[in-house]
Amino acid sequence: MNIHEYQARELLARAGIAVPPGIVATTAAEAKRAMERLGVPKVVVKAQVHAGGRGKAGGVKLAATPEQAERFASQILGMKIKGLTVTKVLVVPATDIASEAYVGVIVDRVTHSPVFMVSPAGGIDIEEVAAKTPEKIFKTTVDARYGLLPHQAMALAFRLYRDLGQVRQAADILQKLYRAFVDAGASLAEINPLVVTPKGEVVALDAKIAVDDNELERRPAIEALRDVAAENPMEVQAREANLTYIKLDGNVGCCVNGAGLAMATMDLVKYYGGDPANFLDIGGSSNPEKVVTALKIITADANVKAILFNIFGGITRCDDVANGIVAATKQFKVDRPLVIRLTGTNEAEAVKILEGVGMRALTDMDAAVEQAVKLAKGGAAA
Amino acid sequence: MSIFVDKSTRLLVQGITGRDGSFHTRQMIAYGTPVVAGVTPGKGGQKFEERVPIFDTVAEAVAATGANTSVIYVPARFAADAVFEAADAGVKLVVCISEGVPVLDMTRVWPFLAERGVRLIGPNCPGIISPGAAKVGIIPGNICASGPVGVVSRSGTLTYEVVFQLTRAGLGQTTCVGIGGDPIIGTNFIDCLDAFEADPATRAVVMIGEIGGTDEQSAAEFVKQKMKKPVVGFIAGQTAPPGRRMGHAGAIISGSSGTATEKIAAFERAGIAVMKRPADVVSLVKPKL
Numbered sequence: 001m002n003i004h005e006y007q008a009r010e011l012l013a014r015a016g017i018a019v020p021p022g023i024v025a026t027t028a029a030e031a032k033r034a035m036e037r038l039g040v041p042k043v044v045v046k047a048q049v050h051a052g053g054r055g056k057a058g059g060v061k062l063a064a065t066p067e068q069a070e071r072f073a074s075q076i077l078g079m080k081i082k083g084l085t086v087t088k089v090l091v092v093p094a095t096d097i098a099s100e101a102y103v104g105v106i107v108d109r110v111t112h113s114p115v116f117m118v119s120p121a122g123g124i125d126i127e128e129v130a131a132k133t134p135e136k137i138f139k140t141t142v143d144a145r146y147g148l149l150p151h152q153a154m155a156l157a158f159r160l161y162r163d164l165g166q167v168r169q170a171a172d173i174l175q176k177l178y179r180a181f182v183d184a185g186a187s188l189a190e191i192n193p194l195v196v197t198p199k200g201e202v203v204a205l206d207a208k209i210a211v212d213d214n215e216l217e218r219r220p221a222i223e224a225l226r227d228v229a230a231e232n233p234m235e236v237q238a239r240e241a242n243l244t245y246i247k248l249d250g251n252v253g254c255c256v257n258g259a260g261l262a263m264a265t266m267d268l269v270k271y272y273g274g275d276p277a278n279f280l281d282i283g284g285s286s287n288p289e290k291v292v293t294a295l296k297i298i299t300a301d302a303n304v305k306a307i308l309f310n311i312f313g314g315i316t317r318c319d320d321v322a323n324g325i326v327a328a329t330k331q332f333k334v335d336r337p338l339v340i341r342l343t344g345t346n347e348a349e350a351v352k353i354l355e356g357v358g359m360r361a362l363t364d365m366d367a368a369v370e371q372a373v374k375l376a377k378g379g380a381a382a
Numbered sequence: 383m384s385i386f387v388d389k390s391t392r393l394l395v396q397g398i399t400g401r402d403g404s405f406h407t408r409q410m411i412a413y414g415t416p417v418v419a420g421v422t423p424g425k426g427g428q429k430f431e432e433r434v435p436i437f438d439t440v441a442e443a444v445a446a447t448g449a450n451t452s453v454i455y456v457p458a459r460f461a462a463d464a465v466f467e468a469a470d471a472g473v474k475l476v477v478c479i480s481e482g483v484p485v486l487d488m489t490r491v492w493p494f495l496a497e498r499g500v501r502l503i504g505p506n507c508p509g510i511i512s513p514g515a516a517k518v519g520i521i522p523g524n525i526c527a528s529g530p531v532g533v534v535s536r537s538g539t540l541t542y543e544v545v546f547q548l549t550r551a552g553l554g555q556t557t558c559v560g561i562g563g564d565p566i567i568g569t570n571f572i573d574c575l576d577a578f579e580a581d582p583a584t585r586a587v588v589m590i591g592e593i594g595g596t597d598e599q600s601a602a603e604f605v606k607q608k609m610k611k612p613v614v615g616f617i618a619g620q621t622a623p624p625g626r627r628m629g630h631a632g633a634i635i636s637g638s639s640g641t642a643t644e645k646i647a648a649f650e651r652a653g654i655a656v657m658k659r660p661a662d663v664v665s666l667v668k669p670k671l
Binding site: 107109110112113114143144145182185187212213214215217218244246248256257258259260261262263264266267268269270271275276279281312314315316343344345365366 | 402458459482483484485486488489490492493494508520521522525535536537538539540541542543546563565566590592593595596597616618619620621622623626627628629630631632633642658659660661
C-alpha cells in the first residue's frame with residue numbers, strides 16, 4: 001500500500017525526525033490560508049498522489065504569495081498524474097538548502113535483509129544516481145534481528161557529511177528512520193532529499209513510505225492511512241472482494257485463479273495477437289460470490305470485447321466458478337461473449353452446470369485463449 | 383529418486399485442525415504421505431481422524447514421533463513463529479504454505495534458519511511433491527506422475543498447468559517444487575537446480591519463473607556454470623506493466639532487471655530452452671530425455 005508524502009512525513013515526525021511543518025489542503029482557498037498560517041515568505045505546493053515524477057508533471061510549484069499559492073493549488077487539484085486525480089496538496093515552507101542527500105531503507109531480496117542506501121547526491125531520482133554514478137551510493141545490510149546498530153548508522157552518516165555535528169544528526173535520523181520503517185511494516189522508507197540548512201541543521205524535506213500489504217492486518221493505524229479516493233475505484237472494489245485486479249489497456253477481459261497462471265494467460269492472449277484488458281486473480285478458495293464481483297468489474301470496463309475464464313482447479317473448485325458465472329448472468333446482463341476454460345477439481349460438475357444454461361466449457365488453455373482473442377476482434381466463435 | 387521429500391519423510395502438520403490444514407492433511411494421507419503428527423496448541427492428546435496424534439508443541443511432536451519434516455498451514459500472522467518453532471525443535475525441512483506472511487518477518491526468519499542449517503520451502507507456496515512417494519503441501523496429486531523430469535516454479539496454478547501438460551504427454555516427474563511467489567523465500571531456484579543436478583533420477587529440469595527480482599538471472603548463471611542436465615524455462619509476466627504488484631508480492635517490476643525480457647535473455651544466454659507458452663513444455667522437454 002502506498003501512503004501520501006504528508007502521511008509519511010507524519011510517521012517520520014512521530015519517530016522524532018525533524019520535518020518542517022506542512023499543511024494539507026483540499027481546495028485552493030485552503031492552500032491560501034495554509035500559506036498565511038505558515039507565515040513564511042515562500043511555500044512549495046505539492047500534489048499528493050501515488051505516482052512518481054510529480055515535479056515533471058507540473059504537480060510541484062513554488063509560490064511567493066498566498067494568492068499565488070491559491071492559483072497553483074487550483075491548477076494542481078484535479079490534475080491527472082499517471083492516470084490518478086490529485087485531490088490533495090501539501091503546502092510546506094520553501095527551505096534554504098546548503099546540501100541535499102538521499103537516505104533510504106528497503107527490504108532487499110538478494111540479501112534477505114533490510115538494506116540501507118545513502119548517497120550525498122540527493123534530490124534527484126535515486127535510480128538515476130544508481131545507473132549513472134553508482135560509486136556515489138553506499139549500502140549497509142542490516143541483520144533484522146538486531147536492527148541498525150549505532151556504529152552502522154555512524155559509518156553511513158560519515159559517507160554524507162564531514163562536519164561531526166551533522167554526522168551525528170544524520171546517524172540519529174537513520175536510526176529513527178529504521179524504527180519508523182519497522183513500525184510501519186514498510187518495504188521501503190526514504191528521505192529524499194535530506195537537507196542541511198544554512199544553519200547546519202539536518203532536516204527531512206520529502207518522505208516516501210511503501211507499506212507491505214501483508215502487514216496491514218496487524219497494523220490498523222497504518223491501514224487507516226489508506227486514501228481510497230486516490231486509488232482506481234475498480235481496484236478498490238476488487239480488493240474489498242479479496243480479488244487482485246489491475247486494469248490494462250487491451251480488450252480481452254481475463255479472470256484466472258492464481259497469479260502466475262493469470263500472468264501466463266495475459267501473455268498467451270498477446271501470443272495469439274490480442275491484448276489483455278486486465279490482470280485478475282480470483283485467488284485460491286473460490287466462492288461463487290467472488291466470481292460475480294469479478295465479472296462485474298470486468299464488464300464495467302468498456303474496452304472489454306470478450307471475457308476469458310481460465311481456471312485450473314486445485315483448491316479452487318471448478319463448480320464454484322461455474323455457479324458464479326451462472327449467478328452473474330442472472331443478476332445482470334453480461335453483454336459480451338464469454339469463453340470458459342475449466343480443468344481440475346470438480347470439472348465434470350462444472351461442465352454440467354454450464355451446459356444446463358446453454359454454456360460451453362473448454363479444457364485446453366490455448367484453444368480458449370485463441371477463441372477469446374478472435375471474439376474480441378469481432379470474429380465468430382469456433 | 384527425488385529431491386527434499388521421499389519415502390523417508392516423516393511429516394508433521396502445524397495447524398492440522400484448521401480449515402486448510404485438515405483438508406490437505408486428508409489429501410496428503412490419501413496420497414500415501416507418512417503423516418506422523420499434528421500440532422495445534424490446546425489440542426494435545428487428541429487424534430486427527432482417529433489416527434494422527436496431535437501435540438501442543440512441535441518439540442513434543444518431534445520427540446514422540448521422530449518427525450523430520452514440517453508443513454505449515456497456520457494463518458499468515460502466526461507463520462513466522464511456526465517456522466521458528468519447527469527449527470527450534472530440530473526439524474530440518476519446513477514447508478510453509480501460508481500466504482500473506484509479512485516480509486519483515488521473513489528477514490528475521492532467514493538468518494535464524496541459515497545458522498541452524500534448516501531448509502525452508504516457501505512461504506506462499508503450493509509445497510512439494512515427489513510423485514508416488516510423498517506429497518507435502520497442496521499440489522493436486524492426480525495431475526502428477528513419476529518420471530524423469532524435475533520441476534521448480536515460483537507459481538501455484540501455473541505449475542499445475544505445466545505439470546499436467548507433462549503428465550498427459552507421458553512425461554513424469556521426480557519432484558515438483560513450488561518455491562513461492564514472495565520477495566523473500568527460503569529455498570530458491572539455485573537450491574533446487576543444484577539438488578536436481580545431483581539427483582540421479584532427474585534427467586531434465588523445467589524452471590518456471592516470473593517478473594520481479596533477479597533470481598532467474600542468478601539461476602541462469604548457475605545453469606551455465608554448473609549444470610550438465612538440460613533445463614527448459616518459462617517466464618510469466620511479459621505483458622505485466624512496470625511498478626504494479628501482479629498478485630504475488632514478489633511479482634513487481636522495479637527497474638529493468640525484473641522484466642520478463644531481461645529474464646528470457648538471461649535464460650537464452652545460459653542455453654536454457656525457453657518456452658513461449660506453457661504448452662511448449664512437452665515439445666521442448668521430450669527431445670532432451
